Amino acid sequence: MEAKHDHDHPHEEPVDARVRRRLRELRSERGLTLQQVAERANIDVSTLSRLEAGRRRLALDHVPALAGALGVSTDDLLTTAPTQDPRVRERPRRFDGMTMWPLTRQGPAGGLHAFKVLVSARRRQPPERLGVHEGYEWIYVLDGRLRLVLGESDLTIEAGEAVEFSTWTPHWFGAVDGPVEALCIFGPQGERLHLHG
Missing domain, CATH: 2.60.120.10 (Jelly Rolls)
Structure with a gap:
């Protein structure tokens, strides 16, 4: 049986790339620094920085700790965020x-x-x-x-x-x-x- 490759589904984002992107999005949405998330997840800030930048492979044991540090479920970190309506509808x-x-x-x-x-x-x-x-x-x-x-x-x-x-x-x-x-x-x-x- 042949192994599946990412290029078999060119529109599907690899899991590690999706987690890295979601990690940056969720951290930004919550206004958290790398240092704050690293402390909450009990990992080194340089490790977190390399994970976000894709210079270090994401280990499965990182996911629950990072999700907890961001206050989300592991599913929230593993799945693509729904597209938000970009319009700003605040009252004057x-x-x-x-x-x-x-x-x-x-x-x-x-x-x-x-x-x-x-x-x-x-x-x-x-x-x-x-x-x-x-x-x-x-x-x-x-x-x-x-x-x-x-x-x-x-x-x-x-x-x-x-x-x-x-x-x-x-x-x-x-x-x-x-x-x-x-x-x-x-x-x-x-x-x-x-x-x-």
């Missing part, structure tokens, strides 16, 4: 003269989340005390003129311009002379500040 959030439409899901994306933002023409005066928090922000103005107060600087950002800055610098943004549409990327701390004050 309104706060302090801004409406923000989430463009990313609230899962891990390196901790970053993208929003389409509509800044009301009424949001023109910064508070007496400007916000400061850990991280970086990125803003691209689609339409209108954005007022960005950044430390001692008071800047007007025109449509088609982008800014990025450390959020350890006191900052605030609003409208110059009419509504502003922008795309923004915030870290978790910036998201809390801009959505909840």
Whole structure:
């Protein structure tokens, strides 16, 4: 009897490749580092790194430990994940003269989340005390003129311009002379500040 080869079923992913891919997907979905999964699975982090990269063969005794470390069943690690609907269907959030439409899901994306933002023409005066928090922000103005107060600087950002800055610098943004549409990327701390004050 002839042994089955992977090329007999060219569309079928080999089990070890599927497990490696699922391992990366599940770890990323849960926002876990290699170190965290390795500690939970009680294996060396360099071993886990080589397993994910395909530089080390997957042993069957690794599967239950890795599944447990990720909080899934062994079947979840061995089978292909169902294709998810890629559309983001989060509701817009309104706060302090801004409406923000989430463009990313609230899962891990390196901790970053993208929003389409509509800044009301009424949001023109910064508070007496400007916000400061850990991280970086990125803003691209689609339409209108954005007022960005950044430390001692008071800047007007025109449509088609982008800014990025450390959020350890006191900052605030609003409208110059009419509504502003922008795309923004915030870290978790910036998201809390801009959505909840």
